Each structure stands twice: as C-alpha cells, then as structure tokens.
Amino acid sequence: MEWILKLRYTLWGPFTVVLIAATGLLLTLRTRGVQFWCVGQLLRPSSTRRQDGITPFQALCTSLGGTLGVGNLAGVASALTLGGPGAVFWMLIAAFLGMATKYSELVLAVKYRIRTPEPLGGPMVYLSRGAGLPGLAKVFAICCVISALGTGAAAQGSAIAEALTPIVPLPRGLIALSVSLLLLPILRGGGKRIARASAVLVPIMTVSYLVAGGWVLITHASEIPSALALIVSNAMEPLACGSGLIGLLTARTISDGFAKGIFSNEAGMGSAPIAHGSSDCESPCAEGMLGAVEVFVDTCVVCLLTALVLLTTGAWQSGADGLTMTTRAFSTVLGDAAPWFIGITVVFLAVSTVLGWSFYGLACLKWLGARPALLSLYPVGIVCSAALAGCIPLTALLLVTDITAACMSFPNLIGLWTLSGEVSTETRRFLARRK
Secondary structure, three states, X not given: OHHHHHHHHHHOOHHHHHHHHHHHHHHHHHOOOHHHHHHXXXXXOOXXXXXXXXXHHHHXXXXXXXXXXXXXXXXXXXXXXXXXXXXXXXXXXXXXXXXXXXXXXXXXXXXXXXOOOOOEOOHHHHHHHHOOOHHHHHHHHHHHHHHHHHHXXXXXXXXXXXXXXXXXXXXXXXXXXXXXXXXXXXXXXXXXXXXXXXXXXXXXXXXXXXXXXXXXXXXXXXHHHHHHHXXXXXXXXXXXXXXXXHHHHHHXXXXXXXXXXXXXXXXXXXXXXXXXXXXXXXOHXXXXXXXXXXXHHHHXXXXXXXXXXXXXXXXXHOOOOHHHHHHXXXXXXXXXXXXXXXXXXXXXXXXXXXXXXXXXXXHHHHHOOOOHHHHHHHHHHHHHHHHHHXXXXXXXXXXXXXXXXXXXXXXXXXXXXXXXXXXXXXXXXXXXXHO
16 A cells, blocks of 8 residues: 555656646647637537437446546545545646546547447547557557556446445445446447446436435535635645645645546546547537536536535544545435445446446457457456455555556647647637637
C-alpha cells in the first residue's frame, strides 16, 4: 500500500494536474466555451443519424454507465478522506474544464472513426489516423484493455462485495462471482448487446439515486450552506499560508480532487470516445455536446450530491471510509434500509460500469487486430477479474484505478493537444451552420 500510494501521488503530481487543467483551458478557448452553449444547441432539432452502429442515446448510456460507478459513491468518500472537503471544489473545477475536454474527445472520435458495418472510434483511432502517432495509439489501446480488467471489472467487483456483505450472508468472493456470472451472457453478446443493456440500466439507476440523495438533502437542508462554505474554504485557505506542510496538504487536496474527478467523469481519460465513436451520429459536434453534458451530470450533479450528503450528515467525520461512509450518511434518513439501498445502488452502478468498460476493452482489442478466440475469451477475463477482486479491499483498488487512469490519460492528452486545431475548425463550422 505504501508503494501504491507513492506511485499514485507521483503520477498525480503537479505536472499531471497542470497538464489536465491546461488541456481543459486550451480546449475551452478552442471550442468557444462549449460549457456555456452546448445545452442550448443540444436542444435544437437536428437530423444527423445514420443507420449503422449504435444510437447516440445508447452511446450516451454506455458512456455514462462507464462513468457512473463506484467513483460516484466510494470515490467521493475517498476524496474527502484523502483531501478533505476542499477536494470537492477541485473535482468541480476538473469537471468544468473536463466538459471541453470530453467534447473535444468525442468530436475527434466521430471525425476520424473507421466506417465499417460497426463503426470503430476512439483515441487509438484519432491518434493513428489524425495525429499520425500509431505507436502512442497502441500504448493507449493496451492500457485501455488492461484498465477494463482493473477499473472496469476489479474495482466494481470489490465494490459489489463490500456493499452486499452487510446484507447477504455469503463470503465476499462468492458474492462478486455470483453477480459477475450473471453478466456473462450480456458481455458475450458483443458491443450492441452491451449498449442496449446500458440504455435500460443507466436511466433507472441515475434517477433512483438522485431521488434518494435529494431526500437526504431536503432533510438536512439547514446544513447545506455550511457544507458549501466548507468546500470553498478548505480549498482556498491553505493557499494563503506559506507553511510547507500546508502546501503539501493543498497539493494533495488538488491532486485528489482532480484524480477522483477524472476517475468519475473520465474526461481526458479517453474511454468515453470509444463508445461515442461507435454511434450512428453523423455530426462530430452534435455527439461532442453529449459528452459535455455527460461530464456535467456525472460530477456537477451526481458527485456533488454525494459530497453534500456526506458533509451535511456529518458522515465524513465518522472515521469510516468508502461505501461505509456513504451508507452511514444515507442511514440518517433511511435507517436500517440504508445498507439495502446502497447495496442495490452499487450493484446497478457497478454492473453498468462493467458493461461500459467491457465495450471499451473489446473495441481496443478489435483495433489491435485480436483474433476471434481472444475476443470471445475477453468477457471471461472480465468476469474472473471482478470475481477475484471481491477478496481485495476497495480502498486499495481505488488507488490502483487512479494509476490506470493516469496511464490512459497521458497518450490521449498528447493527441488532444496535437489535434486541438481540428476541434476548433469543426466547432466553427458547426456553429456557422446552426446560425
């Protein structure tokens, strides 16, 4: 754990934070502030559909399924434990900049996708076809295949086991194995079956969690102003102090906020463009706007809701961590039903994440030219990874997911800097047509 922590804070040091922030700022300028106009343009009618690939809604749900996972519950709790309430502020900053980053990723994914009966797009495609960096594209694809086994399967298997252990009298490993085996028929059905399942699961779980979280906040409405003040003051106060120790804590606050923000909304990580690059939307910018809204929903709505629930109920000071902290927060309203609610919610969130990341891993394997035998065995590897991780503490796996997120982000960010001019050109043309 000491070695993992050291590696995690090395990869998420000042250089990485500055690189992600600079990328988001550059792309905000290149996209003419997409954060401010994407919703209005998205609501305007447009006929840009083709009849191949998955639908834009399925792509959105598959991508949201990959992002709305354990990071929205346990990840936010871990950010509060590691970086304090100020980490939430930096999660929101990362999300604001990430809206432009993810918009740009999706624009490039659709623009450079490989047009086959089942379209294939993503960073591995635009790194090779657009940026002319095939070696870096292979690095990204390999990292994504590995991350699908870790972030997409192992962390979710451990989360399922941790959430269901208090309410199901079975060993952690057996719980994770049972849930994982139920997913195998969907995973073996390929990308389109995964997308169809995500389009059903994601809306249901998102609405149910928002309703329950809203109920907690209504009950503790008087504490919301002080919680918001705590988020801002804890993020800003250390910056005014010259102490070296305070400076270190501030660096960790920013690092944890950005790391958990990226882990949650995946902006800059390069995973979501794989789903959207497989959609049947003809307009790159129309698809990109879905990505910007996706980041807003994930972090500025769901993650902020979780953070406020933890802060207003005082659960963040309970000494608990991860899902246990989240369960204690919801128990202030739900009582003994809280473990059941969190357990069921985590199962839905984790299942959708496994489905989304399996889609990403299979797409990267196809791009790498994997043989059919390996493609058919990969879902089995996903199931095994999730089942085995049921015996590993979730806190340790969340640190590992931060490491894999950094490994995927570096090649993708290089591609975004290289192709930022293409994003600017596409955006300018799109807005001119809409006028």
